[in-house]
Amino acid sequence: MDNSSTKESVLGSSASSFPRSHDKISAPKDTPFFVDNEFRFSSTKDFIDVHDPATNNLVSRVPKLSNTELEEAVLSAEKAFPGWQSMSTIARQQIMFRYVGLIREHWDRLAAVITLEQGKTVADSKGDVLRGLQVAEAACAGPEYMKGEVLEVAKDMETRTYREPLGVVAVICPFNFPAMIPLWCIPIATITGNTVVLKPSERAPGAAMILAELAEKAGFPKGVINVVHGAHDTVNFLLDSPAIKAISFVGSNKAGEYIFTKGSENGKRVQANLGAKNHAVVLPDCDKDSTLDAIIAAAFGAAGQRCMALSAIVLVGETQSWLPELVKRAQALSVNGGFEANADLGPVVTPQSKARIEGLIKSAEAEGAKILCDGRGFKPAAYPNGNWVAPTIISELNPTMECYKEEIFGPVLVCLQVQSLDEAIQLVNDNPYGNGTAVFTSSGVSAERFRKNIQAGQVGVNVPIPVPLPMFSFTGNKKSVAGGGANTFYGRPGVNFYTQLKTVTSKWAGRDDQPTKNTLSMPTHS
Ligand code: NAD
Numbered sequence: 001m002d003n004s005s006t007k008e009s010v011l012g013s014s015a016s017s018f019p020r021s022h023d024k025i026s027a028p029k030d031t032p033f034f035v036d037n038e039f040r041f042s043s044t045k046d047f048i049d050v051h052d053p054a055t056n057n058l059v060s061r062v063p064k065l066s067n068t069e070l071e072e073a074v075l076s077a078e079k080a081f082p083g084w085q086s087m088s089t090i091a092r093q094q095i096m097f098r099y100v101g102l103i104r105e106h107w108d109r110l111a112a113v114i115t116l117e118q119g120k121t122v123a124d125s126k127g128d129v130l131r132g133l134q135v136a137e138a139a140c141a142g143p144e145y146m147k148g149e150v151l152e153v154a155k156d157m158e159t160r161t162y163r164e165p166l167g168v169v170a171v172i173c174p175f176n177f178p179a180m181i182p183l184w185c186i187p188i189a190t191i192t193g194n195t196v197v198l199k200p201s202e203r204a205p206g207a208a209m210i211l212a213e214l215a216e217k218a219g220f221p222k223g224v225i226n227v228v229h230g231a232h233d234t235v236n237f238l239l240d241s242p243a244i245k246a247i248s249f250v251g252s253n254k255a256g257e258y259i260f261t262k263g264s265e266n267g268k269r270v271q272a273n274l275g276a277k278n279h280a281v282v283l284p285d286c287d288k289d290s291t292l293d294a295i296i297a298a299a300f301g302a303a304g305q306r307c308m309a310l311s312a313i314v315l316v317g318e319t320q321s322w323l324p325e326l327v328k329r330a331q332a333l334s335v336n337g338g339f340e341a342n343a344d345l346g347p348v349v350t351p352q353s354k355a356r357i358e359g360l361i362k363s364a365e366a367e368g369a370k371i372l373c374d375g376r377g378f379k380p381a382a383y384p385n386g387n388w389v390a391p392t393i394i395s396e397l398n399p400t401m402e403c404y405k406e407e408i409f410g411p412v413l414v415c416l417q418v419q420s421l422d423e424a425i426q427l428v429n430d431n432p433y434g435n436g437t438a439v440f441t442s443s444g445v446s447a448e449r450f451r452k453n454i455q456a457g458q459v460g461v462n463v464p465i466p467v468p469l470p471m472f473s474f475t476g477n478k479k480s481v482a483g484g485g486a487n488t489f490y491g492r493p494g495v496n497f498y499t500q501l502k503t504v505t506s507k508w509a510g511r512d513d514q515p516t517k518n519t520l521s522m523p524t525h526s
Contacts, residue, residue: 010039018109022337024057031062034212035073037222048202053119053347054337054386062202064230070237073226077168077195078243080223085193089143099218100136113206115338119346120302132183135490138470139187145495154525157507163499165193166245170238174251175201176305185248188494197226260482271487275407276435276480279312281424282319286440296329298464299413300391303345308436308465312414314424320417327373330391336380347386354387357410360403369397429455434478
């Protein structure tokens with residue numbers, strides 16, 4: 001592979017020059033890692049291929065870093081910590097302002113690499129970047145977040161609180177939001193004074209590399225942000241590294257439950273957002289047209305590869321008769337390469353993912369459900385080799401079937417039917433996941449009943465994907481988070497996760513007219 005580029009063009013793209021099509025890349029480059037503010041190429045012989053999901057052409061190779069290379073990254077973050085921690089929050093804020101400006105300037109470039117490696121449409125990739133950018137913008141309020149409290153607890157005594165960074169923190173990312181998830185973590189972790197070792201998904205590393213390049217341009221000192229690569233062994237290295245004080249993980253239940261347990265056993269703080277099965281409850285008094293549109297967008301956008309995708313709908317009463325119309329709208333969607341202007345949804349990420357999704361559709365058929373609209377076998381003419389699954393709608397299923405129990409993570413919507421709102425609430429609550437849910441209704445009474453009784457952590461009322469903006473926090477629940485959801489991402493809870501609260505109680509007594517007297521009993525604060 002040709003790695004003979006100059007430092008400036010290591011990533012082979014710039015704010016104005018980046019891929020705009022699925023054309024085959026003639027000489028794909030290896031993905032570098034990022035340590036001490038510089039890109040380095042691994043000496044490993046062990047690589048993971050990254051393919052364009054629309055064509056399965058090779059885009060790059062991700063190195064499985066050696067332990068020596070991983071140690072370089074952790075050491076770099078460790079060395080950078082004292083200086084970064086002792087910098088004032090206001091000085092760090094200046095760097096964050098520049099970072100925000102650069103992400104905005106490179107927005108299209110970031111979106112392009114996401115479309116190329118992950119498959120989602122360019123418009124959706126831009127949304128991926130925006131949702132992360134908004135966290136970085138909110139992190140500019142770091143000085144406000146870091147302010148402590150003070151109280152005079154006795155005439156001669158006061159207690160103050162200080163928020164202090166933890167040290168080196170690791171971030172382990174999924175493939176489906178290659179910019180947003182790194183940006184859920186980097187801005188909050190760094191504005192609060194921590195240094196970072198981030199591992200992007202081995203299936204879509206490009207956006208994280210651009211974010212690293214921009215961090216150096218913004219003025220982050222060397223070692224504050226490092227990016228490493230690999231799969232399970234890299235994660236295990238980070239979990240076992242004594243220098244790493246906290247782990248932020250977003251991904252599947254299988255990986256996340258393991259990472260939460262092992263990280264916690266090793267004495268680290270862990271926040272872990274996991275999988276989902278998000279239900280929308282459709283009541284007959286909702287606005288039919290906008291509800292059907294909202295369901296289609298939330299079920300099939302990003303080819304269903306969102307942790308907050310609507311993957312199940314619960315049709316109450318007469319809304320069951322709306323299914324043919326839902327199918328019609330799903331079939332009208334354009335499934336195409338993400339760079340194509342008309343694409344509503346792109347391919348799924350890998351051939352393995354496509355096979356898994358098709359397997360779950362097949363299992364639904366075998367278990368007696370009805371496939372109302374079958375996306376298997378679809379191929380857009382221009383991209384016959386991609387990982388295509390067109391929108392699929394399954395009905396007449398019951399909650400014991402595989403297609404209901406599993407997170408499908410593809411463009412597949414399952415539809416259940418009940419007769420009342422209370423039955424719908426019970427059904428949603430019986431599901432072990434609790435990331436998000438929505439109710440569609442024009443009744444305030446029904447919405448309020450739903451809000452009060454539903455267990456999922458993020459609730460939409462006529463809003464299909466109710467992800468809170470960064471002035472709030474991402475509040476999944478139940479099996480969609482590890483550790484009971486105590487450590488949520490971004491917002492004030494994100495600041496709490498990345499900081500340790502210190503209290504200092506001071507006594508400034510000893511005035512000559514008020515001599516102090518030693519006492520062995522507890523103070524009475526009078
Ligand atoms: P994944 O769990 O396969 O991978 C996530 C990360 O964990 C990757 O960096 C991967 O290298 C690492 N990893 C995977 N298996 C591992 C193992 N056994 N040991 C150690 N490390 C391991 O997830 P994915 O397929 O990339 O992402 C999709 C999943 O992420 C879905 O389940 C989705 O719901 C979830 N997700 C959740 C949220 C949320 O906020 N709840 C957001 C986005 C995605």
